[in-house]
Amino acid sequence: MREPVPIHRIVVEARELFREYGYEGASMRDLADRVGLRPQSLYTRFSSKESLVREVLALTLDDTLAGLPDPATDWRAAWRTLIERIAGTFEARGRCVGLHLAYGVTAQTPDARDAVRAFFARLRDAMVGILEAGTISEPASVAADTLAQLEGATLWITTEGDMEPLRHAVERALRIGDQEGRPM
Amino acid sequence: MREPVPIHRIVVEARELFREYGYEGASMRDLADRVGLRPQSLYTRFSSKESLVREVLALTLDDTLAGLPDPATDWRAAWRTLIERIAGTFEARGRCVGLHLAYGVTAQTPDARDAVRAFFARLRDAMVGILEAGTISEPASVAADTLAQLEGATLWITTEGDMEPLRHAVERALRIGDQEGRPM
DNA sequence: GTCTATATTGAGATAGAC
């Protein structure tokens, strides 16, 4: 009798594969190899490869938002922590699993597509909540723009290993609210 | 005797497939169906699926840069035309084939990876040339940041159909040089 | 929960006729 592989471990490894290889490029075989199982055994834990997308993004959203400083107490601390968590992952891993999946899921995988949409909507909504606590004007627009700028900067990490655009995006994000009304 | 399929047509269709489905998700079978050939026939025109990446990106770079206004004469016209070409494609197609390939090519496809690197480097260099004609400070940094912001905005087009972040990125790009020294 | 065995499908690619 061997120890069952913890489900959390499987999802973490699936995330690495989706981030690096995308939805189509990641295989159940590769995932099985990483966790020391036969590919068939994964199907007793997950009904399909597609269903893994929701699990991966739920874990990622939790990693990103869990234990943030309370925006009502110190919105700047909450904002800074969130931005640095996102950017920190991009620096460490070189790219964003959510963006790779956003581009990679299609009409053939509607459940995965819905999970991706929900992931980014919730992330943006969390950002909006923080910006509202800081009485930033047009928080929905600022949140979407900020996330887009962080995501876009991963282009240069993945192609050239250049972190500068990401750092610039972080600096712009952290300057939000310094002087309301300043053109961005 | 039937008319041979023009090679340009094959590359254009391959671009559509790579943009929508990524490198792994696009198949030679799908491409053959689109151009009315058997999959095997594609191999008399292209040595491999991987080699299509370079063709697709060469065509895209040409589409993007051909016939731009001369920066030496009117750098703002050149800049505006270039930004609007890039953003126009993103609006029309919903996403960027270069970004999808940047995330999708791996160490297993080194030639494709190199083609992607070269594509973005040349695009950035073209932007740098225009900004230099406008005596914009730190042109390399501004070019990379601008392209990153346009690319990142496609996240919201692909997930929610929201064009606003892209339009904001365009507005920021077109404001470059309005007053040198202004914080971005 | 994991295994062996297997089904099914589709991928990229090559050989040789026309």
Add this chain to the structure above:
DNA sequence: GTCTATCTCAATATAGAC
């Protein structure tokens, strides 16, 4: 340049024993 025929491999997924 395109075709038919074929090769080889890997993908997702299921059935049933332990």
